Amino acid sequence: MIRFQGVGKEYPRTGIALSHITFHLRKGEFAFLTGPSGSGKSTILKLAYMEEKPSHGDVRVSGLSGRGASRREVAKLRRKLGIVFQDFRLLEDRNAEANVAFALEVTDTPKAAIQPRVHRALAQVGLASKATSFPRELSGGEQQRVAIARALVNDPFVLIADEPTGNLDDRATRGIFQLLRDINSTGTAVLMATHDLDLVRRADYRVIELNHGRIVYDSAEPPPTEAAGGAP
Amino acid sequence: MRLATREAFTGFRKSPLLSVLGIVTIAFSLFAFGLFALVALNIRNALQAVEERVEIRAFVADGTSPEAIATAMGDIGSFPEVQQVTYVSPDDALVRAKEEMREFSDVFESGFLPGSMDIRLRPGFRDPATVKAVADRAGTYQFVDDVRYGQEWVEKLYRLRTLATFAGLALGAAFALVAVIIIGATIRTAVLARSREIAIMRLVGATDGFVRMPFLIDGFVKGVLGGLLALGMTWFAAQTITRHMIQTEFFDARVAALGVIAGALIGLLGSLFSVGRHLKEV
Incomplete structure (x- = not known):
């Protein structure tokens, strides 16, 4: 699935973003990535969907190594990942249906297969009735649902979510979180970065806590007995 | 697509x-x-x-025998660079000069101009080097007084x-x-x-x-x-x-x-x- 082994990430200008990151997200697992702003949550997710390459160690996603993957291999991998962001990243000039269909159109899905899959994905996120609405006509929660439908339409094995509730009010947050749980219950793994500790406490999922680019707590691993820092 | x-x-x-x-x-x-x-x-x-008009004119000394001229023309005509050689007698030269410079036609008299062998080169051989080479060879005949080919003009x-x-x-x-x-x-x-x-x-x-x-x-x-x-x-x-x-x-x-x-x-x-x-x- 997703395996980080001794991963470090340095940027030429801002310096070290991550160091000694080792964890394994198993099939069908739900895990939170928590920690303060700048602790490295987003960088971990970027490494997972291979927007970034590790400076040290290796990231393996579904068998593909982040160190040596070609751009083409990364593109093919992303068709099996669902990625969701805080800012939804919808195309404003297309309605909900077209936004979801976009993910299939640009990956050479046969035309006849697109429509039914789009409808299924929109139904799954509870937006079947708003298929023809444009993003500006939808609430924040609804827009995030469209984004999730777009992430689900390719039947991903994992949903990677970067602060998916960061822009939403409480009610919408609860709705989106429940949706992610439902998705997880059908066997899709979820790796979700959040700094909303209420949300984390509400569910009994794995929690990986980061601080200053290091894992300081992982509920799935026994607490480190050494004085400093986890695996090299 | x-x-x-x-x-x-x-x-x-x-x-x-x-x-x-x-x-x-x-x-x-x-x-x-x-x-x-x-x-x-x-x-x-x-x-x-303009190039097509590039021509080598070898002026023939007065009193050269027609046989000598004919032999020379045969020789020159067999050069691979040469397309055509024509003999322009002094009388022909006079007619041509009168045509080209009508204003002065009454100035010219018979015998005023020398006869010449006019040599035209094949296309592709009209570059300055070839023109000069052919002109030099034409100049080697003893009865040829002078060779003109507008050297400067061709080079320019x-x-x-x-x-x-x-x-x-x-x-x-x-x-x-x-x-x-x-x-x-x-x-x-x-x-x-x-x-x-x-x-x-x-x-x-x-x-x-x-x-x-x-x-x-x-x-x-x-x-x-x-x-x-x-x-x-x-x-x-x-x-x-x-x-x-x-x-x-x-x-x-x-x-x-x-x-x-x-x-x-x-x-x-x-x-x-x-x-x-x-x-x-x-």
């Missing part, structure tokens, strides 16, 4: 002003190039016409032609480069306008080739349209020059097609360049 074509034309529809600007830029670049090519073509044609002609060709190539290359940069900038603006879309495409697993395709089609179509427009403008310019100044020859169909292909290539190259750069950044 169909989606890519649709995307490309969506780009046209969404930013018509920018698209027209891109096409017109290509057109003007190629037009400038076309005008120069037109000038070069016509200079070359004119040079060819060739220098002019070489200059025209090189200037054409250099300026053409410069114009083409400018056109590539300008169309690259136009496509880059289109790429930036759609950067959000590109980011989402890449996020959901579109390959670089897929992302690139609409822009390549966009650049190609703009290039072809720009090329056609430039062709039209150049043709119009040629017509105008013909009407008001001097008879101008236009490109043949093959060269015209090459111009449009060049436009397409400029468009493709420009978009490849700017999309490539964008993909490298994201």
Whole structure:
């Protein structure tokens, strides 16, 4: 699935973003990535969907190594990942249906297969009735649902979510979180970065806590007995 | 491919002003190039016409026997460079001189001008070096007094032609480069306008080739349209020059097609360049 082994990430200008990151997200697992702003949550997710390459160690996603993957291999991998962001990243000039269909159109899905899959994905996120609405006509929660439908339409094995509730009010947050749980219950793994500790406490999922680019707590691993820092 | 074509034309529809600007830029670049090519073509044609008149004239001493002249002409005629040798008797020379300089026709008298062997060279052998070599060989006959072939004139002609060709190539290359940069900038603006879309495409697993395709089609179509427009403008310019100044020859169909292909290539190259750069950044 997703395996980080001794991963470090340095940027030429801002310096070290991550160091000694080792964890394994198993099939069908739900895990939170928590920690303060700048602790490295987003960088971990970027490494997972291979927007970034590790400076040290290796990231393996579904068998593909982040160190040596070609751009083409990364593109093919992303068709099996669902990625969701805080800012939804919808195309404003297309309605909900077209936004979801976009993910299939640009990956050479046969035309006849697109429509039914789009409808299924929109139904799954509870937006079947708003298929023809444009993003500006939808609430924040609804827009995030469209984004999730777009992430689900390719039947991903994992949903990677970067602060998916960061822009939403409480009610919408609860709705989106429940949706992610439902998705997880059908066997899709979820790796979700959040700094909303209420949300984390509400569910009994794995929690990986980061601080200053290091894992300081992982509920799935026994607490480190050494004085400093986890695996090299 | 169909989606890519649709995307490309969506780009046209969404930013018509920018698209027209891109096409017109290509057109003007190629037009400038076309005008120069037109000038070069016509200079070359004119040079060819002048070149055809390059002639070596070997003047024959008075009293040379017709047999000696005939033998020499046979010899010279068998040189591989020589197309034709004609003998111009003193009387013929007088007639010709009177025709060429009518104002002075009454000044000329019989016997005033020497006879000559006029040597014409085959096309491809009219360069200064060959002309001089043949002239020197003609000069070796004892009865040949003098050989004239307008040495300076021939050399100047060739220098002019070489200059025209090189200037054409250099300026053409410069114009083409400018056109590539300008169309690259136009496509880059289109790429930036759609950067959000590109980011989402890449996020959901579109390959670089897929992302690139609409822009390549966009650049190609703009290039072809720009090329056609430039062709039209150049043709119009040629017509105008013909009407008001001097008879101008236009490109043949093959060269015209090459111009449009060049436009397409400029468009493709420009978009490849700017999309490539964008993909490298994201």
